[in-house]
Amino acid sequence: MSDLDDDEFEADEALRADIIRRARTEGVRTAYESALAVCRDPNAPAAAKASSQRTLLMVGGLLDRNDRNASAEKPASEMDGNELQQAIERASQKRKRAIAATKPTDGAFD
Template identity: 45%
Template sequence: MTKKSADGTRRELIERIRTEGVEAAYGAALDVCRDKKAPAPARATAATTIFRVAGYMSAAAEEPDKPPHEMTAAELQAFIRAGEARIADLQAVTEEQVDEAGPQTGIYA
């Protein structure tokens, strides 16, 4: 029987985390996002995590590769369509959260 070094064990563990762990974490986050019975804050947190890991919430993701005045008409149209799709996604998530919260009481209801 050979004894593993601490470095060898650490490397193997990191490899498992980067493969099995990431897949399990993504699956769990996606399950929470899809679970209509999950609390709205849990679903929003899971969605945010997925967006963040995918790079959609970084400063680089929010800015186009080049300024609009340097874009062709086709690039501008694609940029606008992507922005409209993002807005629709955000509105859908917000509407789902409001629907799940049910009737509200209080001054702003």
């Protein structure tokens, strides 16, 4: 590569970085405000409102499938051996904590 090519590459990278930065700041803000405006517009078509509502819920993290299913365990029938063993260990630890929480510690027979 020549020096000119290196300079062009660096200029392209700087431009790309600036565009990404602006998209993540100005673009996200504008998209959010636009979606909110569509939701609030009584004359907006139903499809536009639905799309904007979904976008806002996604931005708010309410439609993230990973977050939504983070606490949900698979049914035992869908687990492999390792997953079953981990589920048994979690249940056992949970049981031990529950028993420990209900035991009196300052009783006459301790």
